[in-house]
Amino acid sequence: MSSTQALLAPSLPSQLINLLAAVMLLIAFAMLAQRRVLTLINLFAVQGLILTASTLLVAWTTSQPHLYWSALITLVLKVLVLPLILHRLIRKLNVKWDVETLIKIPTTMIVGIVLVILSFNLALPISALSGTVARGTLGIAIAIVLLAFLMMITRSKAVPQVIGFLAMENGLFFAATSATYGMPMVVELGIALDVLIGMVILGVFFFQIRERFDSLDIRHLEKLKED
Amino acid sequence: MTTLSGIVLQFFELLLAVLVAPLLTGWVNVCRAWMQNRSAPPVLTPYRVLLKLFTKEPVLAYNASSLFRITPYILFGCMCLAAAIVPTLNINLPINAAADAIALVGVFALARVFMALAAMDIGTAFGTLGARREMMIGFLAEPALLIVLFTSSLISNTTSLSSIVGQMARMDLVIYPSLAFAGVAYTMVSLAENARIPVDNPATHLELTMIHEAMLLEYSGRHLALMEWAASLKLFTYSCMGIALFVPFGISDGDSWAGVLVALTALAFKLALGGSLLALIETMSAKMRIFRAPEFLGTAFILAVLAMLIHLLLETP
Numbered sequence: 001m002s003s004t005q006a007l008l009a010p011s012l013p014s015q016l017i018n019l020l021a022a023v024m025l026l027i028a029f030a031m032l033a034q035r036r037v038l039t040l041i042n043l044f045a046v047q048g049l050i051l052t053a054s055t056l057l058v059a060w061t062t063s064q065p066h067l068y069w070s071a072l073i074t075l076v077l078k079v080l081v082l083p084l085i086l087h088r089l090i091r092k093l094n095v096k097w098d099v100e101t102l103i104k105i106p107t108t109m110i111v112g113i114v115l116v117i118l119s120f121n122l123a124l125p126i127s128a129l130s131g132t133v134a135r136g137t138l139g140i141a142i143a144i145v146l147l148a149f150l151m152m153i154t155r156s157k158a159v160p161q162v163i164g165f166l167a168m169e170n171g172l173f174f175a176a177t178s179a180t181y182g183m184p185m186v187v188e189l190g191i192a193l194d195v196l197i198g199m200v201i202l203g204v205f206f207f208q209i210r211e212r213f214d215s216l217d218i219r220h221l222e223k224l225k226e227d
Numbered sequence: 228m229t230t231l232s233g234i235v236l237q238f239f240e241l242l243l244a245v246l247v248a249p250l251l252t253g254w255v256n257v258c259r260a261w262m263q264n265r266s267a268p269p270v271l272t273p274y275r276v277l278l279k280l281f282t283k284e285p286v287l288a289y290n291a292s293s294l295f296r297i298t299p300y301i302l303f304g305c306m307c308l309a310a311a312i313v314p315t316l317n318i319n320l321p322i323n324a325a326a327d328a329i330a331l332v333g334v335f336a337l338a339r340v341f342m343a344l345a346a347m348d349i350g351t352a353f354g355t356l357g358a359r360r361e362m363m364i365g366f367l368a369e370p371a372l373l374i375v376l377f378t379s380s381l382i383s384n385t386t387s388l389s390s391i392v393g394q395m396a397r398m399d400l401v402i403y404p405s406l407a408f409a410g411v412a413y414t415m416v417s418l419a420e421n422a423r424i425p426v427d428n429p430a431t432h433l434e435l436t437m438i439h440e441a442m443l444l445e446y447s448g449r450h451l452a453l454m455e456w457a458a459s460l461k462l463f464t465y466s467c468m469g470i471a472l473f474v475p476f477g478i479s480d481g482d483s484w485a486g487v488l489v490a491l492t493a494l495a496f497k498l499a500l501g502g503s504l505l506a507l508i509e510t511m512s513a514k515m516r517i518f519r520a521p522e523f524l525g526t527a528f529i530l531a532v533l534a535m536l537i538h539l540l541l542e543t544p
Contacts, residue, residue, distance in 0.1 A: 012402075016402065106521070
């Protein structure tokens with residue numbers, strides 16, 4: 001049976017996709033453990049670069065021309081434009097200091113491991129249904145989404161939360177590529193534009209928050225009344 | 228199957244490990260000196276130190292118990308056993324019927340416990356300090372090491388080290404992301420276990436940062452020589468285990484001495500390369516605060532667990 005053989009000895013592109021997926025998961029963990037905003041942004045850019053590489057690889061292996069465009073959008077938006085905007089933002093806001101976390105970092109890592117186990121379990125039946133070359137990586141994609149979500153929850157400052165949001169989008173994109181060879185072009189373009197505009201609006205928001213509270217700590221927003 | 232040539236090979240391998248171990252330590256020191264722009268000590272310095280210490284008379288503290296006196300021998304014995312378990316040249320070692328990878332970790336733990344007990348035996352402040360720190364590092368490093376070994380065991384469906392190595396050496400060249408992660412985790416664990424920078428500084432004396440050296444402070448003469456030799460042997464064993472698990476190419480699986488000769492050449496090359504890599508890591512990183520060590524080893528643990536999970540997700544058909 002050819003399908004069994006394909007499972008036993010995966011082809012080289014599929015191995016490479018698996019490797020890239022594993023590295024993406026590793027970067028998601030590194031972001032979770034990172035204390036500095038600057039390094040966090042750089043890690044986000046590297047994650048985008050690896051996402052681009054893996055999308056290109058899937059596109060080349062399965063000859064899906066629209067995936068090349070997705071890869072291009074990822075490269076321009078997530079490796080170049082967004083990190084540049086973020087760098088500029090933190091220079092203007094002058095928030096290069098250490099990130100404050102609500103839970104201690106080792107605890108966060110343990111929770112992260114639990115999330116990874118959960119998402120791997122969750123993905124197994126789904127990827128069994130899918131017939132794509134990168135079906136095994138769906139679990140990793142879900143794990144990246146959940147880890148980014150965890151990062152948004154555990155950080156109290158605004159900038160890391162936004163980076164968490166962007167990393168979550170990376171994970172979603174990766175899930176789409178691995179499970180169904182990407183979303184329709186219209187949807188992808190829409191999401192890309194959304195993320196970009198969202199980033200610009202959030203940038204304005206940062207300034208407003210800081211002007212109002214003299215800090216970027218989101219906890220200030222929880223108070224509804226003035227004392 | 229235990230054959231006569233197997234037993235001969237086993238003893239040859241053990242003898243080689245015991246004799247070559249100080250050379251590896253010397254080589255690492257030479258590389259480190261080169262990279263730091265210092266003039267290097269002769270590569271045979273560790274042998275001279277051992278010779279000097281063996282001819283000196285050991286001095287014992289007034290209140291040293293017999294535990295303090297037998298610990299060097301136990302430690303050296305443990306390290307010899309560990310060196311015998313790890314397949315360096317040949318994978319048909321008779322001892323592998325008796326001891327697998329988990330037993331190996333147990334042997335290391337036994338050595339560590341005795342060393343810590345002996346350090347506390349005299350009752351000096353430094354010994355107790357070193358022993359406590361060593362136990363902290365050990366209890367953090369051991370689970371990570373075990374999970375790295377479990378990952379390799381899952382790939383080859385056995386916990387016997389020589390079977391793992393045999394399967395890995397015979398495998399087609401397939402990219403295993405899990406093995407890459409496990410390799411990084413293993414490197415971090417070995418740095419911590421062998422008292423290397425960034426966790427401990429092997430060249431330090433009488434500083435508040437020392438871990439391994441603090442436990443040896445009360446030893447002298449042939450006792451100290453055995454402790455130092457055991458430390459070299461531990462480094463050698465860890466290096467050989469890393470080589471066997473992650474780059475086993477060239478190891479021989481028959482009884483022929485020609486294969487062993489090829490394996491010997493490959494091992495010498497790999498050890499020289501590994502030693503200079505270790506020196507490079509030590510040169511490029513700074514010694515970290517002791518309270519950073521849990522985070523460092525926690526990262527190793529997370530990497531090892533990720534390696535195992537990724538193996539289960541991606542590499543099991």
